[in-house]
Amino acid sequence: xxxxxxxxxxxxxxxxxxxxxxxxxAIAQGRITCLVGPNGAGKTTIFNVITGxxxxxxxxxxxxxxxxxxxxxxQVVHNGIARTFQNLRLFADLTALxxxxxxxxxxxxxxxxxxxxxxxxxxxxxxxxxxxxxATLAHVGLADRADERVRNLSYGEQKLLTVARVxxxxxxxxxxxxPASGLxxxxxxxxxxxxxxxxNEGKTLLVVEHNTRVVQQIADDVLFLHQGHLxxxxxxxxxxxxxxxxxxxxxxxx
Amino acid sequence: MDFWxxxxxLAEIYVLLGLSTNLLxxxxxxxxxxxxxVFGVGAYIVAHFLLAAEPMSFLPALGIAxxxxxxxxxxxxxPALRVSGDxxxxxxxxxxxxxxxxxxxxxxxxxxxxxxxxIPPPDLFNHPLESTGELTLLCTAGAALGCLAFYxxxxxxxxxxxxxxxxxxxxxxxxxxxxxxAKVSAxxxxxxxxxxxxxxxATFLSFIDPSSFDLDxxxxxxxxxxxxxxxxLAGSIIGPFLLLALPQVLTLLDIPxxxxxxxxxxxxxxxxxxxxxxxxxxxxxxxx
Numbered sequence: 157x158x159x160x161x162x163x164x165x166x167x168x169x170x171x172x173x174x175x176x177x178x179x180x181x182a183i184a185q186g187r188i189t190c191l192v193g194p195n196g197a198g199k200t201t202i203f204n205v206i207t208g209x210x211x212x213x214x215x216x217x218x219x220x221x222x223x224x225x226x227x228x229x230x231q232v233v234h235n236g237i238a239r240t241f242q243n244l245r246l247f248a249d250l251t252a253l254x255x256x257x258x259x260x261x262x263x264x265x266x267x268x269x270x271x272x273x274x275x276x277x278x279x280x281x282x283x284x285x286x287x288x289x290x291a292t293l294a295h296v297g298l299a300d301r302a303d304e305r306v307r308n309l310s311y312g313e314q315k316l317l318t319v320a321r322v323x324x325x326x327x328x329x330x331x332x333x334x335p336a337s338g339l340x341x342x343x344x345x346x347x348x349x350x351x352x353x354x355x356n357e358g359k360t361l362l363v364v365e366h367n368t369r370v371v372q373q374i375a376d377d378v379l380f381l382h383q384g385h386l387x388x389x390x391x392x393x394x395x396x397x398x399x400x401x402x403x404x405x406x407x408x409x410x
Numbered sequence: 411m412d413f414w415x416x417x418x419x420l421a422e423i424y425v426l427l428g429l430s431t432n433l434l435x436x437x438x439x440x441x442x443x444x445x446x447x448v449f450g451v452g453a454y455i456v457a458h459f460l461l462a463a464e465p466m467s468f469l470p471a472l473g474i475a476x477x478x479x480x481x482x483x484x485x486x487x488x489p490a491l492r493v494s495g496d497x498x499x500x501x502x503x504x505x506x507x508x509x510x511x512x513x514x515x516x517x518x519x520x521x522x523x524x525x526x527x528x529i530p531p532p533d534l535f536n537h538p539l540e541s542t543g544e545l546t547l548l549c550t551a552g553a554a555l556g557c558l559a560f561y562x563x564x565x566x567x568x569x570x571x572x573x574x575x576x577x578x579x580x581x582x583x584x585x586x587x588x589x590x591x592a593k594v595s596a597x598x599x600x601x602x603x604x605x606x607x608x609x610x611x612a613t614f615l616s617f618i619d620p621s622s623f624d625l626d627x628x629x630x631x632x633x634x635x636x637x638x639x640x641x642x643l644a645g646s647i648i649g650p651f652l653l654l655a656l657p658q659v660l661t662l663l664d665i666p667x668x669x670x671x672x673x674x675x676x677x678x679x680x681x682x683x684x685x686x687x688x689x690x691x692x693x694x695x696x697x698x
Contacts, residue, residue, distance in 0.1 A: 207584065209580070209583075209584075228583070229580075229583040229584055229586075230583055230586050230587060230588050230589075233584070233585065233586030234586060238584065238585075238586070239584055241580075241581070241584070245578050245580060245581040245584070246578075246581070247573070247574045247577040247578060247581065248577060249573070249577060250570070250573060250574065250577070254570055254573075254574075255574075257567070257570060258570060258571065258574045258582065258585050258587065259585040259586065261586055263567040264567070265566040265567050265568055266566075266567040266568050266571055266587070266592075267568055267591070267592075267595050268559075268563055268568055268595050268596075268598075268599050270566070270568075271562050271563045271565075271566030271567075271568045271569070272559050272562050272563065275562045275566075278562075278566045278567075279565075282566070282567060285567075321585060324585075325585060325586050
């Protein structure tokens with residue numbers, strides 16, 4: 157079986173810091189893979205490299221047998237991979253609906269000429285796309301918050317909105333950076349249920365997560381990253397049961 | 411009556427400039443302090459073609475000016491497409507000073523500090539618009555078209571994309587959108603607005619000199635946007651009408667003419683500071 161997403165030999169230095177060192181792994185289609193590891197292990201750097209925000213010093217990223225090397229973030233999205241950010245990066249002054257609509261691909265009048273010279277067509281198209289965006293919001297459970305500005309949403313709602321925004325792009329592989337961090341127990345349950353639902357609908361998820369309870373409940377596979385290198389790979393049970401990994405993870409070495 | 415027509419006409423020309431500045435500074439967040447330079451290039455180009463030995467008619471000259479200003483504005487905002495915020499203000503400042511230097515010293519092209527007098531009135535389809543009323547109509551049409559374009563853009567996906575870019579470029583890129591192309595489009599559009607405004611200005615006043623297109627003029631445009639209200643159509647209209655009325659109000663006060671000009675600058679500066687402190691969203695806008 158060929159891998160869905162494969163990264164091979166990734167290398168990235170920031171000054172003297174080796175953020176990624178010969179990092180290689182593959183993930184399978186239709187599964188939820190959790191990327192775990194202590195702070196500074198390179199988890200977010202991996203996301204940045206896969207999605208084109210950072211150029212690796214060496215190594216390759218292959219998605220569905222297509223090389224993603226050298227692509228811009230925008231081109232990576234067009235290839236079917238979209239990401240969220242740990243610090244959300246929502247458009248705070250826009251409504252929840254507008255945040256989702258920014259993500260919709262191939263919109264008419266996304267340049268000035270169409271907007272000015274074919275205004276009626278633009279308005280009609282936009283009405284259609286707005287329904288699409290509303291459906292996406294409903295899908296993550298934010299239907300009744302659509303017209304609220306993001307700054308008025310609760311943190312949990314904002315987290316759900318980041319997922320809605322990546323869903324809007326139509327991407328098949330979703331890279332979620334700590335979707336569950338900082339959430340209350342109730343919000344945690346709803347986001348875990350959402351991730352499961354997305355998997356059932358055929359999405360593949362690569363999730364950075366710190367909360368071991370979340371990892372145990374949602375992950376099919378776990379990748380354990382340490383000092384920019386893949387240290388272990390397995391089921392959640394295998395990873396959690398490994399005392400050497402727990403030692404690294406919880407900083408027992410000090 | 412003529413006084414009112416002149417005031418309205420001038421304010422309408424500045425509405426186009428307000429739209430240009432608002433689009434760039436308010437909506438996309440490219441903090442340009444050189445919009446008056448682009449305005450000036452539009453004015454000089456139209457003046458040049460109308461004053462030529464074989465004068466061109468107004469609309470083609472205006473078209474050429476608009477195209478040149480589109481290219482120019484894309485060029486001068488190019489640094490902002492790559493570097494962010496603070497650095498660009500300095501670059502933009504330099505561009506404005508450079509433009510003023512060219513306007514003042516390139517005597518053969520711009521008449522230097524003496525300016526270009528005797529610019530003929532605009533003509534539409536071989537009919538020269540000589541009365542103030544006709545000129546007002548022309549500028550009203552120009553400003554109305556500008557406002558319509560601005561309105562249509564802001565309600566289209568393009569407008570939403572620009573607002574999103576101002577808030578977070580990385581997030582826009584992560585949503586699969588081409589940030590660079592959107593910024594270039596916005597700069598082009600702002601250039602077209604400024605170029606058309608320049609052409610209308612030159613033919614309306616029939617005389618232009620560098621003082622209309624210097625740093626003070628750029629700052630006046632920013633003040634209009636701040637006072638009127640950033641990021642809204644209403645703000646781009648209210649600002650020019652209000653700030654151009656100010657000098658007229660000042661003439662009612664008993665101030666010697668020698669200090670009236672500096673008094674005006676002082677008031678503009680004061681308004682800018684007070685609005686930034688107490689009402690950053692302007693009269694009819696959103697927070698800058």
